[in-house]
Amino acid sequence: MKRDLKGIYPLVLTVVAVSAGLVTLLSLVIENTVLTTLRAVFVEWTVIVVAFALLLGVFNVVRVHARRIQSGERAPYSIVLIAAFLIVFIPGVLPPERMPDALGDWVGPRGHIVDFTFRYVQRPLQASLFSLMAFFVFTAAWRAFRVRGAASLVMLVAALVVLIGSIRLRIGNGWELPAALRTWTMSVPVRAGARGILLGISLGILVTGLRLLLGIERPYGVSGAGKVGDEP
Amino acid sequence: MNTTLSDWGTAVAVVLLLGVSWLLWWFSWKARGDRSPRQRFAFRRIQAFEFLRGFLDLVAERGKVAHVSLGNTGIGGERTATVVSSLTLLRYLAEHGAAVGASPTVTVADPTLLFVAQDVVCDAYERQGRAAAYRATDVQLIAPDPAAYAIGALEVIRDERVAANVMVGSFGDEYLLMAEPGAQRDITQIAGSDALNAHPFMVATADHVLLGEELFAAGAYLTDRPEHVASLWVQDILRMLIVAAIVIGVLIVTLTG
Numbered sequence: 001m002k003r004d005l006k007g008i009y010p011l012v013l014t015v016v017a018v019s020a021g022l023v024t025l026l027s028l029v030i031e032n033t034v035l036t037t038l039r040a041v042f043v044e045w046t047v048i049v050v051a052f053a054l055l056l057g058v059f060n061v062v063r064v065h066a067r068r069i070q071s072g073e074r075a076p077y078s079i080v081l082i083a084a085f086l087i088v089f090i091p092g093v094l095p096p097e098r099m100p101d102a103l104g105d106w107v108g109p110r111g112h113i114v115d116f117t118f119r120y121v122q123r124p125l126q127a128s129l130f131s132l133m134a135f136f137v138f139t140a141a142w143r144a145f146r147v148r149g150a151a152s153l154v155m156l157v158a159a160l161v162v163l164i165g166s167i168r169l170r171i172g173n174g175w176e177l178p179a180a181l182r183t184w185t186m187s188v189p190v191r192a193g194a195r196g197i198l199l200g201i202s203l204g205i206l207v208t209g210l211r212l213l214l215g216i217e218r219p220y221g222v223s224g225a226g227k228v229g230d231e232p
Numbered sequence: 233m234n235t236t237l238s239d240w241g242t243a244v245a246v247v248l249l250l251g252v253s254w255l256l257w258w259f260s261w262k263a264r265g266d267r268s269p270r271q272r273f274a275f276r277r278i279q280a281f282e283f284l285r286g287f288l289d290l291v292a293e294r295g296k297v298a299h300v301s302l303g304n305t306g307i308g309g310e311r312t313a314t315v316v317s318s319l320t321l322l323r324y325l326a327e328h329g330a331a332v333g334a335s336p337t338v339t340v341a342d343p344t345l346l347f348v349a350q351d352v353v354c355d356a357y358e359r360q361g362r363a364a365a366y367r368a369t370d371v372q373l374i375a376p377d378p379a380a381y382a383i384g385a386l387e388v389i390r391d392e393r394v395a396a397n398v399m400v401g402s403f404g405d406e407y408l409l410m411a412e413p414g415a416q417r418d419i420t421q422i423a424g425s426d427a428l429n430a431h432p433f434m435v436a437t438a439d440h441v442l443l444g445e446e447l448f449a450a451g452a453y454l455t456d457r458p459e460h461v462a463s464l465w466v467q468d469i470l471r472m473l474i475v476a477a478i479v480i481g482v483l484i485v486t487l488t489g
Contacts, residue, residue, distance in 0.1 A: 057343030144436035197444040204448030208313035
């Protein structure tokens with residue numbers, strides 16, 4: 001009996017997933033009230049599942065860091081993370097309407113505590129982090145532009161053309177040439193290459209999506225997906 | 233009940249979808265008859281896949297681990313197809329890792345991906361008969377925010393035990409925050425993305441790069457599954473049709489002025 005259920009499980013998953021996918025796809029191309037209603041229901045279910053996933057994800061984060069604190073491995077960072085999580089989470093989930101007047105403005109998802117944390121801690125930290133990108137780009141470029149072959153030579157030349165063409169110095173008419181060369185580089189070879197890559201990506205997405213919709217590939221219930229290296 | 237096709241454009245799209253579906257089904261059916269579907273079709277060399285085939289053995293020999301990042305998106309968004317391709321690659325790495333005792337540490341940014349990735353890694357252990365060795369914390373959710381994810385993943389990458397870093401999926405500029413310290417540590421890095429803005433950073437920091445469509449070929453190159461090989465056939469046919477349409481269009485515009 002258990003064996004039978006094990007065989008049915010991937011089949012049920014496939015039928016549910018393929019049906020939901022096909023109904024959603026059909027509702028986008030055919031004007032039909034039943035299909036549209038079903039799509040709305042599926043979207044609602046998705047939101048609920050994502051919300052649960054987020055909650056379980058939080059448990060995963062807490063679990064990983066609790067284990068680190070236990071083992072002493074980079075424990076101070078994990079303590080700060082869990083403390084920060086509790087400081088934002090607990091006031092964030094408290095209902096402001098059920099709190100005393102003095103605390104009403106401080107708790108809830110739009111309360112002062114959550115707002116302060118986002119405005120004065122998270123945003124400045126993110127901005128600082130991305131400002132570091134300039135230095136990272138510099139060191140990455142330094143490594144990339146060391147000429148090791150034809151590809152890196154082309155990359156170096158293209159980068160120099162764009163760099164020099166972007167400098168807005170006006171010294172006589174001669175400076176029009178680098179700017180024009182930069183414009184040509186960006187609008188012809190770079191755009192052509194980018195479009196080629198985008199076309200390939202679009203085809204990849206289309207075919208992968210169809211594999212999922214037709215149930216040919218099943219990332220859910222991977223037991224049915226076939227072992228790596230298996231003979232087909 | 234009003235049941236009509238929205239417009240002519242949609243009708244054409246439906247016909248195209250049906251046509252591509254039929255091609256995919258037909259090639260999959262044809263490839264199933266082959267002992268090795270890849271042999272029917274001459275694959276071009278992609279260094280990243282050739283390297284991936286044996287690299288976990290090297291990692292295991294050195295007593296180290298590999299880190300796998302699945303990008304900053306999850307299941308259900310517009311990048312789902314990219315995530316599915318990344319999962320194919322993870323499945324390959326997890327199975328081989330479980331076999332040689334070097335299962336990767338996986339980090340994700342989206343909670344919807346966490347459980348799918350855990351399922352993939354757990355399944356890999358079970359297939360190798362080492363279910364007891366699986367730990368749920370082998371797959372970690374870092375943070376849904378790209379910058380926070382990059383910093384969290386960076387902590388994993390900078391760990392002395394990590395000897396290889398595989399980053400496949402959707403990445404933005406934050407990719408560089410994760411990859412540059414890895415490049416400075418001189419660990420082996422393999423990167424692949426469908427995001428154009430991450431490609432230059434990948435070329436600059438990774439040893440092997442999967443650009444754009446190459447990421448979607450992971451299943452065909454690594455697992456030899458008929459449906460994945462069939463997908464490559466279909467993609468090539470569609471690409472040839474698009475090239476033909478572009479050439480014909482250019483000729484018509486040029487000749488008619």
